[in-house]
Amino acid sequence: MLAERFLSIATALAILLSTGGCTDGKGADRGAPRGALAAQSAEACVDGAGQSCPEGPGAVVDDAGRTVDLPAPARRVISLIPATTELIVALGVTDRLLARTDYDTDPALAALPSVGQGLTPSVEWLVSLAPDLVIAWPDAQSRSVVGRLDALGIPTYGARIERIDDALSTIRRIGILLGLDARADSLARDVEAQLAEVGRAVEGRPRPSVFYVVWFDPPRTAGPGTFVDDLITLAGGTNIFSDAPTGWPQVGLEEVVRRQPDVVIVPVGEGNGASLERLRTTPGWSALRAVREGRVYEVDAEIFNRPGPRIGEVARRLATLLHPASLAGEVAP
Amino acid sequence: MTRRHTDRIGAPAPTPEPAPASASGQPARRVPRRAATAGPVRLLLLLGATLTALVAAIAFGAAGLPLGDVLDALAGRGDPSTTAIVLQLRLPRALLAALAGGGLALSGAVFQAVLRNPLAEPYILGVSGGAAIGAVAAVVLGWGAHAPWAVPIAAFIGAVVSIVVVFRIAAGVGRRLDTRVLLLAGVMAGAFFNAIILLLLTFADVETFRSALFWIMGSLSGATWPAVLILAAYFVPAAALLIALARPLDLLALGEETALFLGARVERVKWAAFLVASLLVGVSVAVCGVIGFIGLIVPHAIRLAWGSGHRLLLPASVLAGAAFLLAADTVARTIAAPAELPVGVVTALVGVPVFLLLLTRS
Secondary structure: OHHHHHHHHHHHHHHHHHHOOOOOOOOOOOOOOOOOEOOOOOOOOOOOOOOOOOOOOOOEEOOOOOEEOOOOOOOOEEEOOHHHHHHHHHOOOHHHEOOEOOOOOOHHHOOOOEOOOOOOEOHHHHHHOOOOEEEEOOOHHHHHHHHHHHHOOOOEEEOOOOOHHHHHHHHHHHHHHOOOHHHHHHHHHHHHHHHHHHHHHHOOOOOOEEEEOOEOOOOEOOOOOOHHHHHHHHOOOEEOOOOOOOOOOEOOHHHHHHHOOOEEEEEEEOOEOOOHHHHHHOOOHHHOHHHHOOOEEEEEHHHHOOOOOOHHHHHHHHHHHHOHHHHOOOOOO | OOHHHHHHHOOOOOOOOOOOEOOOOOEOOOOOOOHHHHHHHHHHHHHHHHHHHHHHHHHOOOOOOOHHHHHHHHOOOOOHHHHHHHHHHHHHHHHHHHHHHHHHHHHHHHHHHHHOOOOOOOOOOOHHHHHHHHHHHHHHOOHHHOOOOHHHHHHHHHHHHHHHHHHHHHHHOOOOOOHHHHHHHHHHHHHHHHHHHHHHHHOOOHHHHHHHHHHHHOOOOOOOHHHHHHHHHHHHHHHHHHHHOHHHHHHHHOOHHHHHHOOOOHHHHHHHHHHHHHHHHHHHHHHHOOOOOHHHHHHHHHHHHHOOOHHHHHHHHHHHHHHHHHHHHHHHHHOOOOEOOOHHHHHHHHHHHHHHHHHHHO
16 A cells, blocks of 8 residues: 555654754745844843843744744744754743653653654644744644644744754744844854854865765665755765755665765664664675774764754764864864 | 355345346335335434534544533633634534545445445545645645645645546446446556655655645544535535435446346446546545545445445445544544544554454354
8 A cells, every 4th residue: 555655654754854854955935035033122132031022022934934923922832843842942941831742852841741743733732732832844734733723823933944054043033932032142153153163173174975874774864955964064074965866865775885985974763773783784784884994973863863952062073973083182072 | 254244245236136126117125124214213323423423523632621611612602712622623623524434435335336346445546646646746836835725726636637537548448437447447547646656755855745645644634614615515415416326326236237227327327426426535635635444444334234225325324434534533633642643543443343343243
């Protein structure tokens, strides 16, 4: 049955979606320019708590091109995307979150009810929590969720975080909706500074080629227009599949072997079956020079696959993996 | 499995012996005389079950509202969030489930009768594949982002195109509409469409993929009042027409030659039944995707329990299909709350054991 074929592929993609989930970067239906921030109330709300903003936090344009204009800073928030959940935690307002997904494993969120994997949350349950902001992927299926919530008068923000720049502008835009403009801006500046530091540290060094194992079987990797591709480039490497036709392509193992990456990055966890041990013992993978010579690095999928506020940290760790000998002292681990 | 069982499930051929025609040209009814009173009683029983399932679907949900609040909301009182949950989410969804379940079971029963194949189900003529291609195309071309109705309309157009293609193939072979050719054409078209979808998805981005998945797995979560009204507007006349075809379908079950002999306008009945039932499936796919098992299991369960006379089978399939999908969706909405299970998972997980029980008991 077709449905079965779909389900097997869907399992892989569900993980991808809920963790880093991105598309091929076309963004064709995005009406408004990226990161169009309304700064009207930024000065009025510098205290960060939002209480002194009687006229609302200011409108932002989300990644679906919709204008989100809240009457007051959001205080009851449901984030269905782990990256934006992390962002809200990083902004210090964990107490505004009403729910989480199964992918949000942060102990600080453990007490919150989970909507499962975030793919098919119950709309009526979301409504019954009386949120004043729901953050979700603006794709066709979520659109039915987002559309329903919109029709019921619950503001929604569609976040489609594809590249590093999207992650940074998301920090600022969500910050505005929370009435935390100043705090979000300083967080974004910190991340930008981290990224810039990494970029400077690897400048002029030889660029090892990298294979990033988004999914082990069948092999799936990050292609062009994704934050993973951006991060590999920034950290002084070359993604061997930066010429792929789509953002998260399934690739033939044969092609991986033919391209012989210098380094293999294996995000472990979130259902990805890959591990150093499996790569060593699986035919094909074991033919990779990087595997035989020990340049396979396991990383935490929950950190590396998310375009959230920790991308600066991810860039640093990638840089130290790609340039181990020469960078040890320059970039703090 | 004994031979007797095979016969009963091999259903639409009810009597092995040719039915003797009475003086008035009426064929002997397969259902004995007592069915004349048993039929309405059974339908009333099923109607009761459907209404119970409808009430349960409105009363229960992930939000866990007290019954009093639900009643208040139905009466137009109560706080806005509860009213929204009951009137904008639960009620349209329950009605959509009832209409889609009834429509799928009815068209399943009709397909099984006309194709004289017990394995026939509503999607056998490639309707699901056509609808999925339409939906995927709409998403790929970016229509769905601007108009909320673009994707369902594209899915419906895909379903209609698939129906037309299959019928053109079948009509082009031989002088009369050969149901075996139609069946083959449907299966072939389905396989071809599925291949196209898999090809598209190999190069598709994640969003397209998820949209297609939504169509393939089916879900009632998108239920809105307009969707309910559209499905109802087609369902009511279609169901009336198909149920009115009960007697010719009984005759068809005896074989096309016999049916022709007994006065059925075989060609016309076949065309009408196929087209009306296929379009019913097409509309239901457009509003809630492909929901499996109902069209296959419900008619067979009724045949196993009450025999295969279409005068009872067709309305009973409508009611039982409605009750079954209502119950399955209520389970899908509540059992893993606040997440939702795909409703097709519940229809199969619950439907298959119940069906097997009926099969081995009979």
